[in-house]
Amino acid sequence: MSAASKKTLVVRNGTLIDGSGRPAARNDAIVIEGNRIRSVGALPQDVELEDRRTVEVIDAGGQWIMPGLIDAHCHVSYGYPMIKGEGKGKGTTRPEFSTLKSARSVQKVLRSGVTSISVPGGTWFTDVGVRDAIKLGLMEGPRMYVAGRMIVTYGCIEDDEPSWEGTPDHSIGKLCNTADEMVTEVRRQSKHGVNFIKMADSRSGESQMLAKDEIAAVVGEAHRRNLRVGIHSRGAGSTRAAAEAGVDWIIHADLATDRDLEAVAKGGMPIIPTATFLAVVVELGQTVKAEQVQLDINRMKRHFDLLCELMHKARKRGIKLLVGTDTGNNSFTPYGELHAKELEIFVKYGGYTPMEAIVAATRDNAYAVGLEGQVGELAPGKLADLIVLNKDPIADITVLQGGKHLAWVIKDGRIVDLDRRDEVLTFQQAAE
Numbered sequence: 001m002s003a004a005s006k007k008t009l010v011v012r013n014g015t016l017i018d019g020s021g022r023p024a025a026r027n028d029a030i031v032i033e034g035n036r037i038r039s040v041g042a043l044p045q046d047v048e049l050e051d052r053r054t055v056e057v058i059d060a061g062g063q064w065i066m067p068g069l070i071d072a073h074c075h076v077s078y079g080y081p082m083i084k085g086e087g088k089g090k091g092t093t094r095p096e097f098s099t100l101k102s103a104r105s106v107q108k109v110l111r112s113g114v115t116s117i118s119v120p121g122g123t124w125f126t127d128v129g130v131r132d133a134i135k136l137g138l139m140e141g142p143r144m145y146v147a148g149r150m151i152v153t154y155g156c157i158e159d160d161e162p163s164w165e166g167t168p169d170h171s172i173g174k175l176c177n178t179a180d181e182m183v184t185e186v187r188r189q190s191k192h193g194v195n196f197i198k199m200a201d202s203r204s205g206e207s208q209m210l211a212k213d214e215i216a217a218v219v220g221e222a223h224r225r226n227l228r229v230g231i232h233s234r235g236a237g238s239t240r241a242a243a244e245a246g247v248d249w250i251i252h253a254d255l256a257t258d259r260d261l262e263a264v265a266k267g268g269m270p271i272i273p274t275a276t277f278l279a280v281v282v283e284l285g286q287t288v289k290a291e292q293v294q295l296d297i298n299r300m301k302r303h304f305d306l307l308c309e310l311m312h313k314a315r316k317r318g319i320k321l322l323v324g325t326d327t328g329n330n331s332f333t334p335y336g337e338l339h340a341k342e343l344e345i346f347v348k349y350g351g352y353t354p355m356e357a358i359v360a361a362t363r364d365n366a367y368a369v370g371l372e373g374q375v376g377e378l379a380p381g382k383l384a385d386l387i388v389l390n391k392d393p394i395a396d397i398t399v400l401q402g403g404k405h406l407a408w409v410i411k412d413g414r415i416v417d418l419d420r421r422d423e424v425l426t427f428q429q430a431a432e
Contacts, residue, residue, distance in 0.1 A: 068115025073324025
């Protein structure tokens with residue numbers, strides 16, 4: 001450990017949005033020692049700001065301080081952005097190239113103010129490798145909480161090939177057509193170090209593809225191995241079946257009926273609407289090619305409207321909503337750009353105040369990365385992940401998007417070098 005990393009880091013002045021939901025307040029001093037917050041409030045008497053050998057000071061006067069953002073739904077090795085000259089046939093066909101590209105992408109994520117991401121499915125065990133490279137200090141990046149390939153059956157999303165092809169090794173889905181096969185896949189993924197299991201029902205939700213007993217078998221085995229389970233479920237039947245089977249969170253649920261939402265409320269699990277993907281398609285309109293979104297834009301608009309309704313229905317029932325974006329799922333969801341777009345949607349369409357949206361994307365989202373009570377709130381003893389902005393996100397929630405108003409990013413108690421953003425941007429431009 002370098003001498004610089006042993007220094008006490010103090011963030012002085014500015015306005016504090018601590019992630020708890022309390023009103024923004026004047027900040028005196030946030031004291032960070034190692035990778036944890038020592039104190040928030042009055043400067044401890046034993047911290048000598050003049051001793052620059054042991055103390056580093058950030059003056060946030062005229063700025064806003066808040067927890068690092070968390071994206072509860074961010075794909076890393078999904079195949080996007082496509083790189084010109086790479087890839088033959090369908091999918092990402094070279095694990096070595098995918099790993100290097102994924103490692104590059106998450107650096108852009110971090111430099112946009114996102115200090116943690118939940119990765120619900122990718123190719124091979126690429127995301128596990130990138131996660132561990134960050135954890136072991138080989139590279140910079142956000143905290144990563146990752147699933148392996150999505151467990152699917154015939155007719156599910158990511159079952160895109162003819163039955164005689166199945167799901168190739170470079171596919172994002174893993175075909176399992178019985179509960180026993182699904183349990184075996186849970187064990188295989190557990191062996192290779194995933195944090196949670198991702199199941200996936202039909203793409204658009206019109207039909208239910210996964211039976212309740214199959215979902216329950218996966219949940220039982222995963223929980224026995226201390227793994228959580230998330231499920232892609234747009235449809236009514238699969239959402240209720242997943243809730244009754246005890247999954248840990250449900251993704252989308254736009255076609256959920258009142259009866260389904262009652263089951264979710266009773267089960268106590270959160271929903272991750274992930275409306276950003278759909279919102280971007282609607283905003284881009286006809287400039288998005290049909291093959292990029294699998295079907296027509298009108299269908300995407302219908303699903304977006306349903307998700308906006310879902311936000312209100314879920315909140316009335318006490319269902320917690322988490323903030324995810326589907327970044328990395330297509331060429332129009334680039335890394336570093338849209339991770340805070342979902343907060344704007346929560347405010348504009350979901351009835352959230354900016355403060356409520358910030359809490360959802362920080363303190364509440366900590367659950368989606370397995371660190372509830374550890375990140376997402378600026379308080380003594382918490383992990384030191386925070387950002388400093390030069391504009392007020394309470395006055396305008398959109399200032400969080402794209403990292404354009406970042407003055408500082410601190411992850412795990414270390415200052416992130418934002419001057420390297422241009423270097424990562426060059427990689428993004430090469431992909432376009």
